[in-house]
Amino acid sequence: MTTRRTGQRASTRARGRRRAGRHSRKKSYKAQWFSVTALAVLGTVMVVHPDAGRQTLAAQFGEVTASREATLPPVIVPPTPVPTPTATFTKPQRPAPSLIRPPKGAKPNVTVSSGKLGVVPGTDKATRDVGTMTYRVEIEQGLSFNGAAVAAAVHKTLTDPRGWQALHQVSFERTDRPDADLRIILATPTLTDKLCLPLDTGGEVSCRVEDRVVLNAKRWMYAVPAYAGKIDLYRNYLVNHEVGHALGYGHSPCPEPNTPAPVMMQQTKGLDGCLPNAWPTTKAT
Numbered sequence: 276m277t278t279r280r281t282g283q284r285a286s287t288r289a290r291g292r293r294r295a296g297r298h299s300r301k302k303s304y305k306a307q308w309f310s311v312t313a314l315a316v317l318g319t320v321m322v323v324h325p326d327a328g329r330q331t332l333a334a335q336f337g338e339v340t341a342s343r344e345a346t347l348p349p350v351i352v353p354p355t356p357v358p359t360p361t362a363t364f365t366k367p368q369r370p371a372p373s374l375i376r377p378p379k380g381a382k383p384n385v386t387v388s389s390g391k392l393g394v395v396p397g398t399d400k401a402t403r404d405v406g407t408m409t410y411r412v413e414i415e416q417g418l419s420f421n422g423a424a425v426a427a428a429v430h431k432t433l434t435d436p437r438g439w440q441a442l443h444q445v446s447f448e449r450t451d452r453p454d455a456d457l458r459i460i461l462a463t464p465t466l467t468d469k470l471c472l473p474l475d476t477g478g479e480v481s482c483r484v485e486d487r488v489v490l491n492a493k494r495w496m497y498a499v500p501a502y503a504g505k506i507d508l509y510r511n512y513l514v515n516h517e518v519g520h521a522l523g524y525g526h527s528p529c530p531e532p533n534t535p536a537p538v539m540m541q542q543t544k545g546l547d548g549c550l551p552n553a554w555p556t557t558k559a560t
């Protein structure tokens with residue numbers, strides 16, 4: 276009995292499923308019919324008016340959005356700063372031509388060469404009256420240096436009690452005349468290399484050739500690591516060393532580690548255990 280009743284219930288459920296299945300299929304036929312009809316109508320509309328569908332869609336979305344945008348005030352979006360990869364620049368940036376000096380904080384120019392020299396005008400009297408050697412200061416145009424300040428630094432060095440005047444019967448007088456005994460020139464590495472020929476300054480060091488003392492602007496600006504940021508002291512060294520050549524001195528090696536380097540040592544290339552020294556009277560440093 277139990278089995279029969281279960282069987283009846285099972286067949287009833289099966290009939291129900293069959294009915295439901297037929298009903299579902301009926302529904303799905305209707306839906307398909309509607310879809311096909313709708314597609315046919317839409318197709319006809321699109322064939323007759325190819326732009327009709329697009330216009331309708333545009334009206335629903337695009338044009339509404341556009342007209343909404345048109346009625347709103349324009350929104351000004353500031354450009355987002357993007358970090359510039361400096362590696363893509365092939366030329367160094369230069370200040371505008373109308374600027375006499377670069378803006379505050381800008382990197383000074385010590386390398387972009389104009390190839391033209393300008394004489395610093397003015398004079399500085401000798402500090403004594405023996406064996407006067409006249410010199411004039413010339414600076415390559417376009418370098419970020421104040422001519423008067425450079426000339427003052429050079430004259431102070433040459434007339435310093437620790438300088439060559441303490442060892443030689445010489446006194447230095449600055450002039451801006453073309454017949455000066457010595458030209459002290461501050462130039463870019465490029466022009467330094469040219470003015471120093473036949474010596475090889477390699478874009479890095481300074482020289483003295485004939486009546487020219489050529490100071491490499493890169494060294495004048497940044498000195499060398501051995502001077503540990505003592506830029507003024509290195510400038511003293513640079514002037515004294517190259518003018519020392521003009522007075523007839525050759526190079527000297529480091530005599531003993533941890534003693535002051537001779538001013539005629541090539542200190543720019545290394546100290547070989549000696550200590551930085553800018554003055555011919557070596558014990559004075």
Ligand SMILES: [Zn+2]
Pocket residue numbers: 516517520526541
């Ligand atoms: Zn030298």
